[in-house]
Amino acid sequence: xxxLRESGPALVKPTQTLTLTCTFSGFSLSTSGMxxxxxxxxxxxxxxxxxxxxxxxxxxxxxxxxxxxxISKDTSxxxxxxxxxxMDPVDTATYYCARITIxxxxxxxxxxxxTAVTVSS
Amino acid sequence: xxxxxxxxxxLSASVGDRVTITCRASQGISSxxxxxxxxxxxxxxxxxxGASTLQSGVPSRFSGSGFGTEFTLTISSLQPEDFATYYxxxxxxxxxxxxxxxxxxxx
Numbered sequence: 001x002x003x004l005r006e007s008g009p010a011l012v013k014p015t016q017t018l019t020l021t022c023t024f025s026g027f028s029l030s031t032s033g034m035x036x037x038x039x040x041x042x043x044x045x046x047x048x049x050x051x052x053x054x055x056x057x058x059x060x061x062x063x064x065x066x067x068x069x070x071i072s073k074d075t076s077x078x079x080x081x082x083x084x085x086x087m088d089p090v091d092t093a094t095y096y097c098a099r100i101t102i103x104x105x106x107x108x109x110x111x112x113x114x115t116a117v118t119v120s121s
Numbered sequence: 122x123x124x125x126x127x128x129x130x131x132l133s134a135s136v137g138d139r140v141t142i143t144c145r146a147s148q149g150i151s152s153x154x155x156x157x158x159x160x161x162x163x164x165x166x167x168x169x170x171g172a173s174t175l176q177s178g179v180p181s182r183f184s185g186s187g188f189g190t191e192f193t194l195t196i197s198s199l200q201p202e203d204f205a206t207y208y209x210x211x212x213x214x215x216x217x218x219x220x221x222x223x224x225x226x227x228x
Binding site for chain 1: 122152153155157159163164165166167170171174176208210212215216217218219220221222
């Protein structure tokens with residue numbers, strides 16, 4: 001059974017750096033064709049893709065946020081970490097991680113429950 | 122970047138109705154088009170990938186079709202548990218785009 005779980009602070013101050021961890025089980029990010037992505041959703045708004053890392057450690061970022069994002073993986077711990085610098089109140093959102101597979105034509109087939117992050121002083 | 126526009130943004134329907142949601146791309150896209158269902162307070166759930174392939178475990182009343190710039194998600198006979206928000210999503214050159222969502226409400 002594939003599961004993913006997001007963890008990180010619920011509250012960050014403006015200008016701080018947010019660090020989120022996605023801990024997963026049921027698959028290996030060292031297996032060819034496996035990827036993990038991050039997606040966020042501000043309250044009442046649509047989904048927004050942030051970043052993706054694949055089995056080969058290739059990394060891809062949202063065009064609008066690429067200067068603020070860093071994604072990395074620790075295959076031995078089954079974890080993917082996303083950092084976002086210079087947080088602003090507009091970054092208040094629920095942040096999700098999801099598994100992405102090439103056989104699924106890069107669709108996000110399993111999602112974590114999400115973690116809510118509020119940016120406020 | 123490619124833009125995805127869903128229509129309608131809001132849809133009111135009754136149990137048993139057949140409904141169709143459209144996702145239009147700003148330029149021709151490949152079949153890397155997926156549909157997700159999201160209920161309040163929950164994570165999105167994958168319904169369709171590759172424009173028309175039903176994800177394992179998803180009821181057969183859901184179907185997807187389309188090519189080029191226009192794609193559709195159809196629910197053949199609405200069930201009470203189908204009232205939710207639906208999103209289309211596309212991948213192009215490792216950049217993902219989501220549509221703005223279609224909220225399906227009970228009439």
